[in-house]
Amino acid sequence: MLLRDAQGQPIAIRREDYAAPAYWIDTVDLTFDLDPAKTRVLNRMQMRRNPEVPVQPLRLDGDELNLARVLVNGQGASFRMEGEQLVIDGLPDAFELEIFTTCCPIKNTKLMGLFVSEDTFFTQCEAEGFRRITYFLDRPDVMAMYTVTLRAAKASYPVLLSNGNLVEQGELPEGRHFAKWVDPFKKPSYLFALVAGKLVAREQRIKARNGKEHLLQVYVRAGDLDKTEHAMNSLINSVLWDETRFGLPLDLDRFMIVATSDFNMGAMENKGLNIFNTKYVLANQATATDADYSNIESVVGHEYFHNWSGDRVTCRDWFQLSLKEGLTVFRDQEFSQDLCADASARAVKRIEDVRVLRTAQFPEDAGPMAHPVRPDSYIEISNFYTVTIYEKGAEVVRMMQTLVGRKGFEKGITLYFERHDGQAVTCDDFAQAIADANPESELARLLPQFKRWYSQAGTPRLAAHGVYDAQNRSYTLSVVQSCPPTPGQLTKEPFVIPLNIGLLDASGRELPMQLEGESDVTRGTRTLVLSRAGEQITFVGLDAEPVPSILRGFSAPVILDFEYTDAQLLTLLANDPDPFNRWEAGQRLGLRAALQGIAALATDTTPVLNDAYIDAMRSVLRNPQLDAAFKELVLTLPSETYIAEQLDVVDPQRVHLVREAMRAQLATALFADWQWAYEENHDTGAYSPDPTSSGRRALAGMALNFLCLAARTSGDVVWPGKTLQRFKDAGNMTDRFNALNALVSSGNTLAAQALARFHAIFKDEALVIDKWFSLQAGASDRGGDILPLVKQLMKHPDFSLKNPNRARSVIFSYCSANPGAFHRPDAAGYVFWSERVIELDAINPQVAARLARALDRWSKLAEPYRSAAREAIARVAAKPDLSKDTHEVVTRALA
Ligand code: ARG
Numbered sequence: 001m002l003l004r005d006a007q008g009q010p011i012a013i014r015r016e017d018y019a020a021p022a023y024w025i026d027t028v029d030l031t032f033d034l035d036p037a038k039t040r041v042l043n044r045m046q047m048r049r050n051p052e053v054p055v056q057p058l059r060l061d062g063d064e065l066n067l068a069r070v071l072v073n074g075q076g077a078s079f080r081m082e083g084e085q086l087v088i089d090g091l092p093d094a095f096e097l098e099i100f101t102t103c104c105p106i107k108n109t110k111l112m113g114l115f116v117s118e119d120t121f122f123t124q125c126e127a128e129g130f131r132r133i134t135y136f137l138d139r140p141d142v143m144a145m146y147t148v149t150l151r152a153a154k155a156s157y158p159v160l161l162s163n164g165n166l167v168e169q170g171e172l173p174e175g176r177h178f179a180k181w182v183d184p185f186k187k188p189s190y191l192f193a194l195v196a197g198k199l200v201a202r203e204q205r206i207k208a209r210n211g212k213e214h215l216l217q218v219y220v221r222a223g224d225l226d227k228t229e230h231a232m233n234s235l236i237n238s239v240l241w242d243e244t245r246f247g248l249p250l251d252l253d254r255f256m257i258v259a260t261s262d263f264n265m266g267a268m269e270n271k272g273l274n275i276f277n278t279k280y281v282l283a284n285q286a287t288a289t290d291a292d293y294s295n296i297e298s299v300v301g302h303e304y305f306h307n308w309s310g311d312r313v314t315c316r317d318w319f320q321l322s323l324k325e326g327l328t329v330f331r332d333q334e335f336s337q338d339l340c341a342d343a344s345a346r347a348v349k350r351i352e353d354v355r356v357l358r359t360a361q362f363p364e365d366a367g368p369m370a371h372p373v374r375p376d377s378y379i380e381i382s383n384f385y386t387v388t389i390y391e392k393g394a395e396v397v398r399m400m401q402t403l404v405g406r407k408g409f410e411k412g413i414t415l416y417f418e419r420h421d422g423q424a425v426t427c428d429d430f431a432q433a434i435a436d437a438n439p440e441s442e443l444a445r446l447l448p449q450f451k452r453w454y455s456q457a458g459t460p461r462l463a464a465h466g467v468y469d470a471q472n473r474s475y476t477l478s479v480v481q482s483c484p485p486t487p488g489q490l491t492k493e494p495f496v497i498p499l500n501i502g503l504l505d506a507s508g509r510e511l512p513m514q515l516e517g518e519s520d521v522t523r524g525t526r527t528l529v530l531s532r533a534g535e536q537i538t539f540v541g542l543d544a545e546p547v548p549s550i551l552r553g554f555s556a557p558v559i560l561d562f563e564y565t566d567a568q569l570l571t572l573l574a575n576d577p578d579p580f581n582r583w584e585a586g587q588r589l590g591l592r593a594a595l596q597g598i599a600a601l602a603t604d605t606t607p608v609l610n611d612a613y614i615d616a617m618r619s620v621l622r623n624p625q626l627d628a629a630f631k632e633l634v635l636t637l638p639s640e641t642y643i644a645e646q647l648d649v650v651d652p653q654r655v656h657l658v659r660e661a662m663r664a665q666l667a668t669a670l671f672a673d674w675q676w677a678y679e680e681n682h683d684t685g686a687y688s689p690d691p692t693s694s695g696r697r698a699l700a701g702m703a704l705n706f707l708c709l710a711a712r713t714s715g716d717v718v719w720p721g722k723t724l725q726r727f728k729d730a731g732n733m734t735d736r737f738n739a740l741n742a743l744v745s746s747g748n749t750l751a752a753q754a755l756a757r758f759h760a761i762f763k764d765e766a767l768v769i770d771k772w773f774s775l776q777a778g779a780s781d782r783g784g785d786i787l788p789l790v791k792q793l794m795k796h797p798d799f800s801l802k803n804p805n806r807a808r809s810v811i812f813s814y815c816s817a818n819p820g821a822f823h824r825p826d827a828a829g830y831v832f833w834s835e836r837v838i839e840l841d842a843i844n845p846q847v848a849a850r851l852a853r854a855l856d857r858w859s860k861l862a863e864p865y866r867s868a869a870r871e872a873i874a875r876v877a878a879k880p881d882l883s884k885d886t887h888e889v890v891t892r893a894l895a
Pocket residue numbers: 126127265267268269302303325381382385
């Protein structure tokens with residue numbers, strides 16, 4: 001398979017071209033002589049021909065390897081190179097293949113394959129990094145048993161780790177030593193890992209429910225051991241949860257997590273040896289925020305849950321990526337919810353997850369990179385580790401659970417693992433197992449149609465309309481579904497949509513529900529299953545027009561249009577027993593105001609919010625029945641990105657201006673309430689990252705933010721002064737960072753000294769310095785001041801383009817997370833972007849391609865932004881020798 005055509009342009013890989021491998025690899029015996037400049041890899045494989053496939057040459061993948069020797073059954077063999085592939089003809093049906101290569105980890109700035117980070121060796125093999133370590137059938141359906149021997153200088157690399165169990169270790173001449181590891185499970189190459197360096201571990205022995213003992217280890221650099229307790233607790237909770245909820249035990253004697261500060265992604269689920277970005281491991285109260293604590297819990301859970309959903313049962317090919325990622329995101333979301341003490345905290349988690357989906361995935365699904373949850377083609381698979389594969393994929397799994405019920409879903413999961421343990425399978429296999437375990441369910445009845453969620457891209461839209469018939473005391477809801485065209489898919493067929501619904505009366509009380517033609521009356525939420533382009537649902541026995549609460553809990557990843565009156569939304573906001581829709585009503589009101597302000601060409605002094613909205617927000621803030629975390633979510637206005645998505649033509653400056661005007665109005669109109677909220681919530685006692693106290697810190701932080709913002713117009717110096725004091729005295733990073741943020745985001749003159757002090761305190765804490773950079777690059781723009789600041793930050797001695805976390809903290813915080821500062825009328829933001837994409841592409845294509853996506857939505861922009869953005873993308877696309885990664889993103893953007 002050649003990856004470039006005759007013109008040297010990358011070729012797309014297509015799902016329909018899948019063919020089983022021509023050879024199998026039964027065992028792999030790897031020996032590494034680790035050296036940063038020249039690592040030697042001896043790879044001995046027992047292979048056999050796949051009898052189900054016509055006889056053909058063996059083609060092994062490789063990438064940037066130096067080949068020294070090839071032996072077949074111990075004899076020198078003839079081979080040829082076709083591009084980067086090693087091709088061998090005339091092989092017997094079964095044979096031993098021995099390949100000896102070298103590579104250069106120290107020069108590996110792509111951070112794929114074997115690389116060095118802070119004098120320690122790490123690997124990253126998913127999706128196609130193993131071919132940068134040795135020649136191999138580097139595809140997930142080739143599963144083998146691995147034995148790995150690591151040899152290295154003992155003084156520099158005292159710890160030698162790989163997958164599975166340590167079976168032997170000892171000394172070698174010249175100060176070297178070795179360790180031999182055997183993985184008891186067969187696995188695809190993307191799950192291979194090794195680590196070698198100076199590391200220390202927090203250890204914990206646990207006993208599983210079946211009485212089996214396991215050793216859990218979290219490896220970090222010596223100075224970081226005091227930041228590993230939370231990751232260890234999260235791991236223990238993960239092991240217990242998967243056993244309890246799904247009956248899935250830990251299948252290894254030893255389970256290791258290792259942290260590295262140079263990593264392209266969040267973390268990686270290598271069998272028994274998870275490798276993590278330090279960002280998702282290290283935390284103590286002085287350096288990590290509540291959000292960091294909760295992300296660590298999710299990511300530790302996510303990687304651990306992959307041990308079953310990904311490792312024991314893996315993907316047949318990379319088009320099936322969501323088989324493991326969608327399912328595992330769903331599992332980590334459920335894990336975090338199940339750890340919550342009450343329904344309110346669960347709802348907060350659900351709202352946060354939906355917010356990610358709507359602000360990141362919906363735009364992806366409407367833009368040039370839109371792709372189905374199971375894509376049909378790709379040029380570079382690394383570009384498809386997307387919010388669609390992960391978060392929309394998780395929503396698809398969640399809809400299955402909604403359709404078969406929680407118990408039914410657990411039965412489905414059990415059947416899936418019984419059927420497919422040890423196999424590489426497809427999304428179809430998963431859906432089939434869930435349906436087969438629930439033969440009477442709506443999922444089983446509608447399975448082929450339900451699977452359109454895998455094949456059709458784009459966010460479906462539901463246009464709902466309600467009519468009350470006083471004569472018949474009935475209420476008819478008509479719902480029409482549609483889905484816009486996406487690249488390569490001009491028309492769409494109807495989806496199966498589980499629609500959770502409730503009805504309230506005008507005073508906000510939940511009404512009993514009775515569907516026309518049904519005799520039973522139900523209370524609370526009811527799940528309707530839509531499957532046609534248009535349907536009508538009639539509720540009977542209603543004395544007055546109800547207020548419908550539609551799409552409760554966000555039961556499907558769709559956009560719901562319903563012409564709610566302001567009064568209806570205020571009723572829902574004040575009363576809906578479904579916390580998700582209660583929050584959603586507030587978001588709809590805020591969005592409505594923003595869109596009106598944008599249409600009316602509001603200036604920064606025009607009031608955008610009406611009294612009813614402000615009063616409703618005050619009631620939420622002061623409501624003794626509501627948790628602080630929930631209040632903080634309700635009082636957060638829809639983001640600029642989310643507002644922009646609702647417009648056909650986007651003037652980002654106007655969106656920014658209007659949202660800032662709304663914030664200023666909330667600050668001033670609720671001034672006394674913010675003071676009260678701060679006083680009520682700012683003291684959370686001894687630090688604990690639990691949902692209740694972190695919710696109170698979040699609300700206190702929000703209050704400070706608004707108080708400092710109000711001070712901007714009133715000239716008040718008391719609250720900024722208090723905020724600076726709070727910053728100095730804070731007993732934890734959350735409070736400290738929130739205070740700093742309040743000063744920075746309100747543009748207060750005290751911000752400068754706080755920033756300087758913050759840097760001085762934390763100069764040796766890389767993850768905190770990332771926050772310092774990202775806060776500044778992401779700050780609210782005032783007259784174009786952020787871009788010059790960003791350029792200055794890039795000259796700071798602590799800045800480095802090679803470290804992905806640091807590059808993200810400055811460049812991504814500006815280009816991808818600060819629309820008001822990035823979209824400049826003078827196009828300087830776009831010029832900056834194109835220069836950084838090109839610069840990064842030469843170092844690390846994965847990171848560059850991610851940055852390239854910051855202009856995904858260029859075609860929606862108003863002039864002059866639109867033309868300038870297009871020109872910047874074209875400039876990147878015109879660069880010769882672009883990586884496949886960046887090439888794919890920019891050519892799709894221009895298509
Ligand atoms: N499987 C990893 C995880 O989600 C992420 C790997 C990302 N790989 C990549 N090439 N971006 O848990």
